[in-house]
Amino acid sequence: MxxxxxxxxxxxxxxxxxxxxxxxxxxxxxxxxxxxxxxxxxxxxxxxxxxxxxxxxxxxxxxxxxxxxxxxxxxxxxxxxxxxxxxxxxxxxxxxxxxxxxxxxxxxxxxxxxxxxxxxxxxxxxxxxxxxxxxxxxxxxxxxxxxxxxxxxxxxxxxxxxxxxxxEVGDVTNGPCKVAPIQPDIESVKLAAQKLRQAKKPLIIAGGGVMMSNATPELVQLAEKLQIPVVTAFRRFSAFPNLHQNYAGALESALPDNLLNYIQDCDVVLALGTRLSETTTRDYTLFSKGTRIIQVDISPDVLGKVYTPFLPIVSDAKAFVTEILKVIEPMNNEQRLNNLVEMHDNYIEFSSPEHNDSKDYVDMNSVMYNLVEELPKDAIITSDAGNFNTWVTRYFRYDDGGFYVGTTSGAMGYGLPAAIGAKLANPNKVVVSISGDGGFMMTMQEFEFAVRHIIPVISIIVNNNMLGTIREFQQGKFPNRVIGTELTNPNYAHLAENFGGHGERVERTSDFPIALKRALTARKPALIEVVTNPNILSADHKE
Missing domain, CATH: 3.40.50.970 (Thiamin diphosphate (ThDP)-binding fold, Pyr/PP domains)
Incomplete structure (x- = not known):
């Protein structure tokens, strides 16, 4: 035929x-x-x-x-x-x-x-x-x-x-080609186990390779047995359960001093499934000269691209962790245990938002507090680029099946369409996209797609009528010379309703929890516009 x-x-x-x-x-x-x-x-x-x-x-x-x-x-x-x-x-x-x-x-x-x-x-x-x-x-x-x-x-x-x-052509017989995961060199695995056991201040960085190979359960076992703190690479929050006692935080732009000091004092780092990107490594300055890096990646092209690893291992992340678990024994080191407790406590303190009842604008700390309290533990969060993300990356925790879908490329407009894709893949989970007013406007037309296909995602728009990230950089580099970063916006709630969805505009902090509950029960695409203080551009803002 x-x-x-x-x-x-x-x-x-x-x-x-x-x-x-x-x-x-x-x-x-x-x-x-x-x-x-x-x-x-x-x-x-x-x-x-x-x-x-x-x-x-x-x-x-x-x-x-x-x-x-x-x-x-x-x-x-x-x-x-x-x-x-x-x-x-x-x-x-x-x-x-x-x-x-x-x-x-x-x-x-x-x-x-x-x-x-x-x-x-x-x-x-x-x-x-x-x-x-x-x-x-x-x-x-x-x-x-x-x-x-x-x-x-x-x-x-x-x-x-x-x-x-x-x-037109005749019958063909080609089919899919699927290969087994790449296995690590066993001698290298044994050496990695030895160096991790001997280290005085070890650290594990969990990257995207952990998520793609579904290696998180095995990584939890490894971290527990060796009493090693785990941090997640840039935008890879879901690689390790955030409420686990071994979790110490995420390598984001806002890094607390205690975590940064610990990392720079590390003697051995296991970089698992991460390319050690510019953002993850703070412009390639994260590690001290004496730090010995064991880098495990499925691609040999990644190894040595940024840092020269002490021990490079080509392997699927899950395959590596599975093998190293066979050759290690549980440790009982009091100093390591103290480090774990201190670092996790510091993370919990750093990632706990305070609820403030702002009268004039919506307080983003309170928004994150409500999201953490009200969303199911297995909710999916997506976002695009913008300073609003400093609240998302600092305060939302991923545990019990919840995970984050975001882009490391800093692409604006990603949040809403990515949420639609994630919801199509997980129709029974709550999916929330968080965007700035600049980013949302770039792909807001896809809200109609969600309405047409009855895909009940929730879009939260952080509206300060400006390109906040660039404004902050602008003010730092060229003080009091604002140009090109001011925006005007429609009433997004009315826009959502015109598309056929559910819309809310929130101007006071106290109104957000009620709007969120209505969006969660809307049974159709929902949008919540939150009007924020244009003078507070990030979670790190100091009065």
Whole structure:
């Protein structure tokens, strides 16, 4: 039986177990959309902007553990999609993006909306490929899925010339390629165990590799047996239960002095599944010269990229922890126990918001207090970039199945579409996105998507009528020379209602708990706009 290129692509999706595809339809890949009509097990979800599609795919992948899939047409569709592809690259999110391309006879002639997609996206992706023959679709598209999920996961881009999708070919036999987790060298595991036992002040940094390999339960056992404090890498809060006695905090921009001092006094650090990014390491200054780093990562390209590790180990995070648990014995060291108690107590104190009854504006400390008190313990939190995040990252704790979906790339507009993707992956969990007024406006059109598909996410907008992060930097670098950071905003609550959702505008702290309860029971997409003091730009603000 002969099939068109578009039909073969749909067949590959089915074999790979794809359930959701996020995109904006375009004429350059209509054959693929038409072929999906014959695959009711795959849902094509039309977003209002390609950036929203790529963010939804990213959020869906993070929350489901599956590969996110998004599609766009050539030219402007492709460039709109690129923001989420870049976010997926920096977050190591497995994502496959398919983009329609001009027909092969028109290539290289500056045809309508033509972009040479392979070089354009090459540095944003793990792999980019243009499929020039329908016969090779099964081979190359299955390979794209394999590359996206193997090793250090990441985005792969597949370019689809429009006329190629019309070509007909015979039956093909290619299928998914899935490999076993990468196992560590056993002698290196034994050496790591020895150095961690001998250390006077050890530390474990849990990164995204812990989350992707579902290694958290094993990591808890390791930390308990060796009495080692654990911190989470930038935006990886869910890698370790925050209320566990071994948890010492997150490597965010606001790092308390006691934690920073401990880290800089560490003699051995186990960096597990983290690339030790610029933000995680405070501009690559986090460790002292005498600190010996044991770095475990699934990708050899990560090892030594930032710091030269004393002991580099190529391994899946879960596989490494499973093996090291076989060769260690529980410790009973009084000094280590005292360190654990002190560091966890310091974390609890640092991450406990105080409730204040502000009359003129909404107090963000109180907002976080109410969120911690009222949301289910397994709630999912998403957010985009902005100074409002200093409250989110400092005060919300992830335990008992709750987790955070965010981007390390600092992309504004991520929160709402990522929340939609996360909710589609976890329909029975409460999903809350938190955004600034600047970021929310960038993708607010996806609220209509949530209404159309009856996806009851809750969007909280922290509104101070400015780009707060840049304003704070501006004031620090160029005092009293404000330019370009002031904004005006609509009444977001009315906007939500016009879209068909539930809307609330909160101007006093005391009104927020009631608005939150109404949003939780709305049974449709809900939005809470909180009006905050423009003079208090972060959780670290001092009067």
């Amino acid at each position: 002969r099939k068109t290129g578009g039909q073969i692509i749909a067949d590959v999706f089915s074999k790979e177990g794809v359930k959701k595809i996020f995109g904006v339809p375009g004429e350059s890949y209509l054959n693929v959309i038409d072929a999906l009509f014959e695959h009711p097990e795959i849902e094509y979800l039309t977003t209002r902007h390609e950036g929203g599609a790529s963010f939804m795919a990213d959020g869906y992948a993070k929350a489901s553990g599956e590969i996110g899939v998004c599609m766009a047409t050539r030219g402007p569709g492709a460039t709109n999609l690129s923001i989420g592809i870049h976010a997926a690259k920096q977050d190591s999110t497995p994502l496959v993006a398919l983009i329609g391309q001009v027909g092969r006879p028109f290539s290289g002639r500056e045809a309508f909306q033509e972009i040479d997609l392979v070089p354009f996206f090459s540095h944003l992706c793990k792999w980019t490929v243009e499929i020039e023959s329908a016969e090779r679709i099964p081979e190359l598209l299955h390979r794209a899925f394999h590359i996206a999920r193997s090793g250090r996961p990441g985005p792969v881009l597949v370019s689809l010339p429009e006329d190629m999708l019309n070509d």
